[in-house]
Amino acid sequence: MTTDSGTPRGRLVIVSGPSGAGKTTVLKRLYQRAAVPLVASVSATTRRPRPGEIDGVDYRFLSEEQFAEHRRQGEFLECFQVFGGGDWYGTLAEPVASSLRQGKWVLLEIDVQGAREVLKRYPDALTIFLHPSSLEELQRRLRGRRTDSEAAIQRRLEQARSELAQAHVYRYQVVNDEVDRAVAELCSILEKVETESHD
Numbered sequence: 728m729t730t731d732s733g734t735p736r737g738r739l740v741i742v743s744g745p746s747g748a749g750k751t752t753v754l755k756r757l758y759q760r761a762a763v764p765l766v767a768s769v770s771a772t773t774r775r776p777r778p779g780e781i782d783g784v785d786y787r788f789l790s791e792e793q794f795a796e797h798r799r800q801g802e803f804l805e806c807f808q809v810f811g812g813g814d815w816y817g818t819l820a821e822p823v824a825s826s827l828r829q830g831k832w833v834l835l836e837i838d839v840q841g842a843r844e845v846l847k848r849y850p851d852a853l854t855i856f857l858h859p860s861s862l863e864e865l866q867r868r869l870r871g872r873r874t875d876s877e878a879a880i881q882r883r884l885e886q887a888r889s890e891l892a893q894a895h896v897y898r899y900q901v902v903n904d905e906v907d908r909a910v911a912e913l914c915s916i917l918e919k920v921e922t923e924s925h926d
């Protein structure tokens with residue numbers, strides 16, 4: 728499918744899954760291996776950077792005031808307080824629209840409430856839910872991270888249960904039982920969708 732100017736039309740890809748399901752590792756490899764021009768949407772957040780995280784790459788790290796100003800200006804495609812009353816996370820609309828205009832496939836790694844909101848604006852977005860191999864594995868990974876307090880871990884587990892209960896909203900379900908296998912499955916989903924768009 729092309730735009731009026733002949734540029735191939737980009738696609739929006741939404742990937743959700745509980746925090747600790749190994750999304751970051753899987754997606755890093757997916758960007759390297761995908762056969763379509765896949766780029767990451769860099770979310771804005773008020774959460775503090777974890778060690779090693781880079782501003783503008785992992786997130787745009789904003790102060791509460793900066794985030795609130797973008798909200799006031801209506802610049803977010805979606806934004807939410809992800810862990811019930813905690814930090815804000817959001818997708819700025821313009822960078823996404825600009826990448827789509829360039830024919831890119833833009834991947835949004837966002838939570839379920841954000842995905843529902845984005846689907847209102849982009850109903851044909853491709854939706855993929857990444858499952859942990861089990862809840863026990865999820866707990867093990869969250870605790871192994873050692874950057875979050877026990878209260879934060881409990882909030883993330885509660886959030887994970889609620890997100891898993893809504894996974895059926897997504898078109899594709901992928902289990903991260905083994906990273907390379909999950910990445911290969913994601914690559915073939917993207918290729919299948921790419922082929923469908925030529926039919």
Ligand code: 5GP
Pocket residue numbers: 743744745746770771774805806807809816817818836837838839840841842
């Ligand atoms: P983390 O703090 O571990 O990086 O991310 C926590 C959660 O926030 C993840 O489940 C992720 O999907 C979600 N998240 C990250 N960016 C956004 C965003 O821009 N919008 C929404 N709604 N959720 C996001």
